[in-house]
Amino acid sequence: MNASTSPFVPDHHEVVIIGGGQAGLSMSHYLQKIGARHVVFEKHAALHSWRTQRWDSFCLVTPNWQCNLPGHPYAGDDPHGFMKKDQINDYLAGFRRQVNAPLREGVAVRRVVPRPQGGYEVHTAQGEQVSMCTADQVVVASGGYHVPIIPRLAERLPAGIVQVHSEQYRNPQSLPDGAVLVVGSGQSGSQIAEDLHLAGRQVHLAVGDAPRCARFYRGRDVVDWLADMNYYDMPVHQHPLREGVRDNTNHYVTGRDGGRDIDLRKFALEGMQLHGLLAGLDDGVMQFEPGLSAALDRADQVYNGINASIDKHIAAQGIEAPPPSVYEPVWQPDGEQLTLDLRAAGITAVVWCIGFRPDFEWLDAPVFNGRGQPVHTRGVTQHKGLYFLGLPWQYTWGSGRFSGVSRDAAFLAERIDALRELCPPLSMAA
Template identity: 35%
Template structure:
C-alpha cells in the first residue's frame, strides 16, 4: 500500500499532525496499535487528572469549550476530548494496526504493520514518549517477595499488596501516587532525587497562567542552556484537583509520608538512600523561587493587575536525620512503585537515528539522519510547552511546514532524476 505520509500513533500528537496534513492536502494514514488515545485509555491510573488546566487543553482547531476552564480533566474526559477530535477532523486512522518495523525503501520508507506494509515518502513518529516505564537496573536486586508496580500498571491503592509502600521518584507521578497511597491508610516512604517544586496557584492564578504569560512555556529548545539535561528533568510536582491544592514534599510530610534520599542500591534486602537529600530539596526551592521572581518581574514590568501580593513559600523541610537505610522485610515494605519516568519504545525502528542511549537524535523534531522523518511528543521537543497537550498546536504547525517543504523538494529531485 502506498501513501505520501505515514503517521504512527493516534494520540493527541498524531491526530494533530493528521489535521495539519489534511489542511495541506497531504495524503496520509494514521497507524494506531490499539484505539485512539490508547495510552490514556489503558496505561494510566484511575485518579489521574491533567496537570494543565482545561484552558490549556488545545489541539489545532479544537479547544476545551466546557464551563470549567480552570478545572483539570480526568482521564475519561481526556479520552473523550481526543476521541471527539479524531472524529471532527475525520482522521484516517487505522486502529488495531501495530507497527513492527520501519526501514528505508526506494520510495523513502517502508512501514511493516500487523495489517500490511505501507510505503511512504515521509514519516511522523507520534507514538508518544511514554510507551514504557523506565525502571532502574537495581530493580533486579529487589527481593522477590516484594511486588513492583509502575505508573503504567498501577491503578489504585486497593490493588496493592499488603504492607508498606516505597515510592521511588518525586516527579508529578511520584508525589501524586505517594499522596493517594498514604491517604488510603498505607505507610508510604518516598525516595527523592532531583525534582521540580511548583505551587499550584501563585498570587491567585494557576502556575500555568504565569508560565504562559511570562513566556516560560515559549522557551525554545535551541535557546535552552543544556538541552539534554533539560529534556530529562522530572515533571513538576503538581496535581490537578477540583480544590486546586498544591502538592510537594512538605504536604506529603504533613500526611505522614517519610521522605528519604534517592534510592542508590538494594543490598541483601536493605535499601540504601543518598545522603544528598537536603541539597536536592535546596536546589528545587531555589529554582522555584527563581521562577516566581521571573513571574513577579513580568507582572511589574507589564503593569498587569494581580490581586495578591508576591510571596515566597516555606522551604522544603528536610528531616534533620533522614533515613539512609531501610530493611525492606523488617519494615514490612510490600510494594515498590517505580515512578522513575517513561521512555519511548523504538524496538521496531530500523533507521540509523538513535544515539548510544537509544534516544532519537533530532533537532526540534526534525530527524536529519533520516530526511522526511519527524518525531513528536516528549519534553521540550520544540518549546517547554511541548511537554503538554497544548504544545501540539505549534509543534505540529512548524513540523508540518517542514514536512511539506521536504515533500516538495523530494518531488522536484525525483522529477529531475526522471
C-alpha cells in the same frame, strides 16, 4: 503475465504516521488540510495510553484552557479547572471524531527502512499477519516514553512484595494492605505518593531530583502568569539549557481538588517517610544515598525562583496583585534514614515511578545520538522525509502536550507539503 504470477506491489502512501495518540491525530488533521494521502498506524487503540496508563484519581496538572488540540480547543465551563481522567478521555474522544483520521488500529510497525530510490519501506504486523507498504515520507508520532524503567535490583526484592510501575498503578485498594515504597518523586511519583497518603497508607518515598512549583501565586495560577510571560512560547534554542532541557524532570504540582502545591515536607510532618535516592538492595534491606535535605532544598529553590520571576514580571508591568511571599520549609530531616528493612517496615508493595526510556530500534535510519534519542531540529531530521512529533521540548515546553503539539504538527505539515512539491510521489515501478 497472468495475475497469479504478477509481482507483488505494496500499498503506497504519501505519508505514514506511526502512532495514534494526540500527536499522530494532530498530524493527520494537518495532512488532510493539504490533501496528503496518508495512513496512521497504531499498535494498540488510538489514544490508548490515556485510558490504560493513568491511575483512577489522575487529573491534568495544567489548567483546562491549555488543552488546544488542532480544531478542538477546550470548550467546557471550567477553563481554569483540571480535567479528571474520564473528562480527559471524553475530550480526546471528541478530538478523534473531529479528525476522523485514516486510522489502522492494532497494527504494529516492526521496521522502517529507507529505500535506495527514495522514500521508505514500512513493515507492519497485525496479529500473525505481516505486511509491507511504502511511503514517500514518515512521521514518527509515538512519543518518547516507550519502555517502563524498572531497575534490575527489583529482581531481588523479597518474595511476596507486589511490584508495579506507575503506568500499572490504579488506586490504593489495588495494592495489598501494608506500607508502600514509592520510588521516584517526579510528577507521577509525587502524585501517587499523595494518593496513597490521603488514603491513610504508610508511604515511604525515595526522593529524586525533581523540581517543584507553586500551583497558585499572587492571586493566579502560576501557569497563567508564565503564559503571560511567554514562557510557553520560548523555543528550545532560546532556553538557557538549550536541548539539555529535554532531559529535565517535570516540576511536581497537582490539579487535584481544584489544584494545590505538592509539599513533600508537609507530607513528612503528617507521617510520610522520606528517603534519598535509591542506591541498592542487600538481603531485603533497601539502601539510599545521602542528600535528602539537599534535594528538598533544590526543589524549594526552583519553587521560589519561579515565583521571583513572576514578582519581576508584576513589577515591570505595574500589575496590581497580592503581595509576594517566599516559601519557608515546614519540616527538616532529622538525620537521614539510609536503609530500610522492607520486612520490618511492613512494606508489601513497591511502585516504580522512575519513568520510561525510548525504544526506536525498529527505525533503521541514522538519526539518533549515543543515547538512542532522535537528533532533529523542530522534529525535522537530516534524513529526507523523516520526522518526529510529540517529543518533550521538541520545539517548546508544550510540544509533547495538548497545548503545543498543534503548532509542531502544522510546522511539519508545511515541510511535508514543500517536499511533495519538490519531489512528487515516487513511482512504484521504480
